[in-house]
Amino acid sequence: MIIPAMSIKYLNYYIMSTKHSNGNNGSHASTVNKESNPHNETNTHNKSTSHKGKATDSRLEEFFHDELKDIYWAETHLVKSLPKMAKAASGEELKDAFTEHLTVTKEHVNRLDKVFELLGHKAEAKKCEAMEGILKEGESIIDDTKDGTATRDAGLIMAGQKVEHYEIATYGALARVARSLGHDEVVKILESTLAEEKQADENLTQLAESSINEEAAEEVK
Numbered sequence: 001m002i003i004p005a006m007s008i009k010y011l012n013y014y015i016m017s018t019k020h021s022n023g024n025n026g027s028h029a030s031t032v033n034k035e036s037n038p039h040n041e042t043n044t045h046n047k048s049t050s051h052k053g054k055a056t057d058s059r060l061e062e063f064f065h066d067e068l069k070d071i072y073w074a075e076t077h078l079v080k081s082l083p084k085m086a087k088a089a090s091g092e093e094l095k096d097a098f099t100e101h102l103t104v105t106k107e108h109v110n111r112l113d114k115v116f117e118l119l120g121h122k123a124e125a126k127k128c129e130a131m132e133g134i135l136k137e138g139e140s141i142i143d144d145t146k147d148g149t150a151t152r153d154a155g156l157i158m159a160g161q162k163v164e165h166y167e168i169a170t171y172g173a174l175a176r177v178a179r180s181l182g183h184d185e186v187v188k189i190l191e192s193t194l195a196e197e198k199q200a201d202e203n204l205t206q207l208a209e210s211s212i213n214e215e216a217a218e219e220v221k
C-alpha cells in the first residue's frame, strides 16, 4: 500500500503526541512543564525584591505612598472640622458623637505617622480635593440651616456620613494595596482605623434613625 507523504508526517506527529500525553493527568502535565522550563522561576528570583518577594520600587508602591499623603491631609483637616461640627449640632448625642470621633480621628493621624515611619518615609500631606469638597459642603449645610434645629442636625449627620464613607473607601482600598505589597504590619494599622470609621458611620445612622430625622420632618419653615 502506498501512503502519501502528508499522511506519514501526520502519523509521526500523532505517535509523538500520544507518547507525551500517555499516563499524564492535568496536574502532572503542569509539573512536567515547570521542570522542563525552569527559567520562569529563575526570572522571579532575579527581580529587585523586598521581603516576601515584593518589588520595592514598583509603581504601585509609589501610588500607595501618594495615597497615604492624601488621607493624611484629610485626617489632619478633619481634626479642625469636627469641633466646628460638634459646636453647630444642637442635640447632645450628636455633639458627643462628633466630639468622640475627634478623639478617634487624632489617633488616626498618629497611626498614619506610624505607617509612614514603618515605610521609611517622613509623614507628609498632599491636598485631598475630595475631602476639601466634602468639608466645604458640610460648612454650607451649617450656613443654610437654622441654629438649634433638628433639620441642621439631620444635615450634619449627612455631612458626617459623607466623610466616613470617603474614609471607609480609602482605608479599605489602602489596606488591600498594602497587603498586595507585603506590608503586613501596615495592613493591621489601616484595618483598625477602617473598623473605627465603619463604627462612626453606624453610630450616625442610628442617631438619624432613632429620633433626629423624625424631629426634622416635623419642623416647619
Ligand SMILES: [Fe+2]
Pocket (backbone or CB within 6 Å): 075, 104, 105, 108, 167, 193, 197
Ligand atoms: Fe479617620
Ligand SMILES: [Fe+2]
Pocket (backbone or CB within 6 Å): 101, 105, 163, 164, 167, 197, 200
Ligand atoms: Fe472618620
